[in-house]
Amino acid sequence: MSKNLSSFLLSISGALLLWLAWPTSPLTLLIFIAWVPLLLLANKNIKNSKFILLSLLHMMLWNVLTTWWLINSTMIGGISAFIVNSILMTIPWTLYFIIQKRSSFIVSSISFIVLWLSFEFLHSNWDLSWPWLTLGNAFSMQTGWIQWYEYTGVSGGSLWILLSNLFVFSIIKNHQENGRNQKYFIQIICWMALLFIPITISKFIKFDAPILHNKYNVVVVQPNINPYTTKFDASTQDDQIKKLVALSEKNIDENTALVIWPETALPFYVDENDVKNNPKTFPIWDMLQKYPQVNLVSGVEGVRYFDHKNSVYAKQIQGSNEYYESYNSASLWNKDSVTFYHKSKLVPGVEVLPSIVRFMAPVFEKFGGTTGGYARDTKARVFHSNNNHFTVAPAVCYESVYGDFMTQFLKQDANIIAIITNDGWWGNTEGHKQHMSYAKLRAIESRKWVARSANTGTSCFINPYGKVVQQLDWDKEGALKQQVQAFSQQSFYTQHGDIISRIMAYASIIVITYFFYLLYINKKKNARK
Structure with missing residues (x-):
């Protein structure tokens, strides 16, 4: 040879x-x-x-x-x-x-x-x-x-x-x-x-850690809405919310503390400073009034408006002196209010243009890429449910692949990881399967339950040993309900990182x-x- x-x-x-x-x-x-x-x-x-x-x-x-x-x-x-x-x-x-x-x-x-x-x-x-x-x-x-x-x-x-x-x-x-x-x-x-x-x-x-409670259940919803043909079609937005609400209500009982919807579950821009006055969100508020013990984690296409260019991500509204930022957000809703976390780990070239190549913005724009992209949070934000049952570490899409990054949430005493994602962009390939598989590593590192809501699959619950105890496969519509223990102790990796x-x-x-x-x-x- x-x-x-x-x-x-x-x-x-x-x-x-x-x-x-x-x-x-x-x-x-x-x-x-x-x-x-x-x-x-x-x-x-x-x-x-x-x-x-x-x-x-x-x-x-x-x-x-x-x-x-x-x-x-x-x-x-x-x-x-x-x-x-x-x-x-x-x-x-x-x-x-x-x-x-x-x-x-x-x-x-x-x-x-x-x-x-x-x-x-x-x-x-x-x-x-x-x-x-x-x-x-x-x-x-x-x-x-x-x-x-x-x-x-x-x-x-x-x-x-x-x-x-x-x-x-x-x-x-x-x-x-x-x-x-x-x-x-x-x-x-x-x-x-x-x-x-x-x-x-x-x-x-x-694994043997103190348990805060072992009574309440969590519901993850998988609406199975095609991201290419249906999800962002304005004529289907109301029906999508109705589907999410219906799938949730079928599984809610008196011990349900948390419901989780996938990334961009709300397929329209939501003014984060004026959510309650958006008619498209009324079915969500109605559900939370009906089940006041429930908190909802959901993906949102968020937007905020400013009277000045407050960041490199802010874009000017055409014909106006106002600016806006858009976000790929996770949100926590209760019957009275909603709080937001803006995805921090953005996909280079798709959700944000990296700073080192920002000078090439005109080229990216010409070929359909992002030039400003989403704005991001500068620190990890956990969600505290108003029923005091769960403190949620939100992971939007591929943020869940970053183990060291997720410790920033878990150090704030988060006792459950909620992964919200829309893996439908990749089709029925190894992409969504690998993404779900990596979630098992976050469970082991943190010794916390992982609840994963994926638009088209795979939604699942993963226990602190990294074992998938329930899952809803690709291209299926439905919801899963699981009793979830909230563990109070932080793992060595959570405390000290990588x-x-x-x-x-x-x-x-x-x-x-x-x-x-x-x-x-x-x-x-x-x-x-």
Whole structure:
């Protein structure tokens, strides 16, 4: 086999292994060896430019195979996501490739772990964030393996995966150089211990926290309204509200404390300062007067008006001196009032134009993208029900993929996570299935119940062990009711956040300094020749 063909096969085989291991595939075990081909490629005597191109191919193939469904929502946005994410993912691998050629296996391995975990942390905390392919998400189909996420979050899973792949790479390398010597068998035993010890620990972890109450139930509603053909058709808006109310009332009883509707359940703009006077909301107020013990969490297309441009998101009303901001909001309604939280983690290029590319606003506008987009909240806001039964951590759509971000709500003594989403944009693909699967990780990290209301599915209840106890499948209309315990104790992860990633972010300063030191030494050596 030619050298070029061998390198090409290593590049694509690693991407295929990642795809096969990713949720909702049952082949999760493959994640423990999925990056061995790319590590073997990095160990080859090839030029920097060739490795960069092959690792970029690897990342592109992984992104496309795993998240191809993004193009169902927006073709340009999906393709842009594939390209940008692939380039960004290639950067830590390129740094590792250069470091490992000039350093020992231990130093280069530690550097790789630090660089990749730092990248995942960055990619969850900037304007172009996209944590969908964070390695630790791969275990959402095997929650019995990772009950220790209540201490580490998904970064603990990412670390586990990286260590496993580096161990297997070391075993193969040692076998190639020395055959089946004693070190080879010791390494295999150590690798098996690395796999099975965390799983064993997970089996022995028991969750035991004080319960505020175990009496009240929660209802999640799935109206199943097509977002492309019906949802935003003005002629259907009144009927949509009537459907949501009817589905809710069928399930409400004297112990119902909370009803949850999906993202943008109210498919019209609601002036957040004048909700009660909007005739389209009258059926909601009527329902809450009829059932005064019930609080409603619902998605809302919110808007507020100003007499000045109060933010970069504010847009001027044509022919007027007034401005307005629009929001993808979550809201809490009771019989007397309504409060709002504005989605903070906005989809780049779809819901907001990242600040680093805001100068390209005219180009995005020309191709149908957003130029101003939604405004956002600058801090986490929990919902306190007026019946004192639940304190709700709202997660609007893909905010639920951000574990560290969700701790900001949970630190405010939230005792239930309410995920509201409209996954219908992606169609019946792995997109909505992966999104639901990731919600199980939030339950484990927080040790709180998750109630998930999805417009077209999958709506569900997830217990604090990450087990789905009820679900309403894709393309079904209906509602679910579940008795939900409110736990008062905060998990270690809720209290302290993503410690692993923060340590790695600081350590990356040392690694990057070391990288430039190696380049400097190499430059001096070349100058002497």
